[in-house]
Amino acid sequence: MIKTKLKDKLKEMLDKKQAILATNFYNFETLKGILIAAQQEKQPIILQLTRSSIEYMGLQNAYNMAKNGLEFYNIEGWIHLDHGDSYELAEQCINIGFDSVMFDGSELDFEQNIEITAKVVKNAQKLDVNVEAELGYVAKLGQSSDKVAFTEPEDAKIFVENTGVNALAVAVGSAHGFYKQEPKLDYDRISAIRQITNTPLVLHGGSGIPAESVRKAVYNGICKVNVATETKNIFMQTLQNILKNNNEIDLRKVFPQAIDAVSNLIKTKFKILK
Numbered sequence: 001m002i003k004t005k006l007k008d009k010l011k012e013m014l015d016k017k018q019a020i021l022a023t024n025f026y027n028f029e030t031l032k033g034i035l036i037a038a039q040q041e042k043q044p045i046i047l048q049l050t051r052s053s054i055e056y057m058g059l060q061n062a063y064n065m066a067k068n069g070l071e072f073y074n075i076e077g078w079i080h081l082d083h084g085d086s087y088e089l090a091e092q093c094i095n096i097g098f099d100s101v102m103f104d105g106s107e108l109d110f111e112q113n114i115e116i117t118a119k120v121v122k123n124a125q126k127l128d129v130n131v132e133a134e135l136g137y138v139a140k141l142g143q144s145s146d147k148v149a150f151t152e153p154e155d156a157k158i159f160v161e162n163t164g165v166n167a168l169a170v171a172v173g174s175a176h177g178f179y180k181q182e183p184k185l186d187y188d189r190i191s192a193i194r195q196i197t198n199t200p201l202v203l204h205g206g207s208g209i210p211a212e213s214v215r216k217a218v219y220n221g222i223c224k225v226n227v228a229t230e231t232k233n234i235f236m237q238t239l240q241n242i243l244k245n246n247n248e249i250d251l252r253k254v255f256p257q258a259i260d261a262v263s264n265l266i267k268t269k270f271k272i273l274k
């Protein structure tokens, strides 16, 4: 399959007011569930790996699994480092063949975030790798939602101009993990950042945001929607339910139901973005 560079695909999404789904995988089974959904729905997908998942599977192994999977299922897809927390990790992923890396400097001060992001971009450009960065602060899993800092459009403009990033994760009312109350996204802020930067924006914490809100965010400039918590959760929930009343030791009879649950979840996410 001929693959468009992710930065070009994201620009195309920006022009069309559409978004690509990005979801994390954690093992062979979650990857398989995601790929089956993408194949059946004929949709492109961004496969994401965090540092924890890379450490769990091994960088080369995780990369190979994703790359082979995309070829095996004949899917237009990209492999992306999610929340890369150092220049070195981003560099390793770029060198191994990732299509895209995120450098998450959201906990650094503004100048430091610009400095390291720009360095990652410079390195990534040599291999035409897409770079996503985060400005503002989207609460991490388990953190209280008051630990947020909304992205200011003026800052975003300075950040994009000084780093050359291809995509920008913005803090506009979402948070990682499940929500206690329905999140209120700031559509005017999304639109203002989009206007002033003309850069594809990324919505983190997509798990549990109502479909209508996601669509409205996409209409205003979100080009990539991340879903991780729900994927992990449905896989484990399904396994726990099966194993409660079951002593089956053949894992090949147990895992397929959890893989199907992941597939069904991802299909619902594709439908939101269609």
Ligand SMILES: [Zn+2]
Residues within 6 Å of the ligand: 083, 176, 204, 205, 226
């Ligand atoms: Zn995230």
